[in-house]
Amino acid sequence: MSTTVVRIADLLEDAPTASGTPPPLPSPASDAAPPADRPALTVTVVWGGLADVPADLHVTGHYQAVAPSAAELALDRAISGGQRRLITEHTRLGWIDGQLGEVTYFPCKGGTVRSAAVVGMGPMGTLTERRAVQMYTSLLGEVIGLGHVQTFATVLIGSGTGNLPITQAARALVHGFGSALRSPGPSAAASRLTEVLVVEVDRLRAEQLVRALNEVAGKQTSLRIGPQLREESSGGLSPQSAGVYALTALTELAGRSRTAAEGAGPPEGPAPQAAGGLLREVLSGLEPAVRSLVLEQLTRFADVDRTDLSLRVRRTMDSLDAAVPVRVSVLSGVGGLRWAALTERATVPERLVPVDVDLLRQLVDRLTEPNAEDARDLPDLLSRFVVPPDFQRLLTDEVTVLMELDQETALVPWEFLADVKQRSGEESAPLAVRTPLSRQLRTPYSRVITEEAAVGPLKALVIGDPGDPEKGFQLPGARSEALAVATRLSSLGVDVTLFVGAANSTRQPGVAPATRLDVLRVLLAGGHHIVHYCGHSSLDASDSGVRSGWVFADGLLTAQELVQLERPPRIVVANACYTSRLGGGGPQAALVPSLADEFLRVGVAHYVGAGWRIPDGQGTSFSETFYTHLLGTGPGEPEHTVGAAVHKARRALYGGLEGESTESVPDQRKSTWAAYQHYGDPTDPFTRPGGD
Known part of the structure; x- marks a missing residue:
């Protein structure tokens, strides 16, 4: 499929957070030409799985103290030989510092991934476009300094499970890479690096990334963006992206049907009569009265700018095991509780909720072995009292919730969290009943990794x-x-x-x-x-x-x-x-x-x-x-x-x-x-x- 077939820009990007986003960086200006003995670095977007794309080095981003998920988890599985995963264990034991731009390397067991590393993204909720530029500059400078790497594969760090839209993350990559390539030094001149593969497992996001990089690169001479999407067999399609493609096809059919009805020339694709018949066949399961209304509205919907669309897919209980959890950090701080969140789609920057410590202690006491009345009435107060309003939508039954806590916030019975009661009085089951909810303690200690017995009875x-x-x-x-x-x-x-x-x-x-x-x-x-x-x-x-x-x-x-x-x-x-x-x-x-x-x-x-x-x-x-x-x-x-x-x-x-x-x-x-x-x-x- 050509990358120009479907032009849908950032359909699945989250809206800017309530705290606002920093002013966008200016478009990159043309930079000085690279040295004559070093060709421009090629950046190629690959539709596939990171661990399945051959390269000399594979790199993902890593938030401080956040267990691997998505691409980082796939890389972790690819390099780990036993039941315990290397990056996951190093994270759990506090052995990855995760400071912005810091690169940590891991040994590999062989296969497609020959060498692996993670680059620090700092604390969850703090990655801005400017900090992402610093991270990309540090990453490429580190890889150039290795000297022996010809190709390295990564993802669009800061967009998959980050707080940056694709356009901002792509701009940060171009700025950061450009800065690293312009840095003088013998290591840059001697580097063998010729290509960076930016891997995206979802087809629609891969197409968006190709266009974003080409649009933002401008007149850069040290970077060359591959104009076409490279395809690997390990690529996939998210439910949201599949819905966008399906909706695009339906609206195109509706547009052809309307064109035929208005007597205009036939558009490209199926003949108007065939398109109209196919559309009616697709909608044949609907009641006739409903079908006619759907046809009428769908033809009008075909004129809507697709960049205004957003799809949300609810998960079933059967899919919870495989879903990337929502990670919520609640830490005690001066003046209240500091919240941040990391989801499959975005990061919510840090929020401070002012909390009276004495009131919170009373609430904790009454929700610890509560009587029937407190168990019924106080969960709503807990949710209203300490949870930021924009975090309420994250605490749903669609995905597993992992709460990162310190010794103070761990005292709160978070299992009682519930949806805030509406004026209608309707109540739903508590969050921990509707979906898996687990905890993780933030502690300063570390422990030598030990392996479980690989054989023998349980x-x-x-x-x-x-x-x-x-x-x-x-x-x-x-x-x-x-x-x-x-x-x-x-x-x-x-x-x-x-x-x-x-x-x-x-x-x-x-x-x-x-x-x-x-x-x-x-x-x-x-x-x-x-x-x-x-x-x-x-x-x-x-x-x-x-x-x-x-x-x-x-x-x-x-x-x-x-x-x-x-x-x-x-x-x-x-x-x-x-x-x-x-x-x-x-x-x-x-x-x-x-x-x-x-x-x-x-x-x-x-x-x-x-x-x-x-x-x-x-x-x-x-x-x-x-x-x-x-x-x-x-x-x-x-x-x-x-x-x-x-x-x-x-x-x-x-x-x-x-x-x-x-x-x-x-x-x-x-x-x-x-x-x-x-x-x-x-x-x-x-x-x-x-x-x-």
């Missing part, structure tokens, strides 16, 4: 009711949950190690008691992919800081005892009751973030914990639903993601226990679904090790 360690009954820490419900979870995991083909009850409690026949020493012995031996804990948790403060962990009859087991783990569990699930209090308000809300912080620190990828007491039966229901969805895929079926499994379990609790009507669920249990917090990447599929 193994789980289940611990139930380990507290001292003589101190009032016995939990019969936790004991029942541990037994039920062990049974369900075994039925799903998992090799289960089970510890139930303290040594001085009533013993479970055939089951070893749960002591700190025995649990630690099994954990440090390694090989367990899942750890499930049912019991009490403790949160204590001292001069050395906050110490949290799981309560055993013989002491507190914290992540500190697990620092020697060579292979930490992939998932930790904790239905843990709160036992200790701190001064200063809202200590119970701090329990799960503190525990998650401890376990993520030692390399656990996912921590799922309950933020308050879980009534008997509800913890078992959540856990059984979670593991069934996570591990119950059949042969040849794609693995479910951890975020989708948590979402499925929340939905099960939101409607009551299986087989139990909502009306029969006691009030104190109706908000239990919101107690469960998931820390980790919601899009991470749980892949079983081979050889089981």
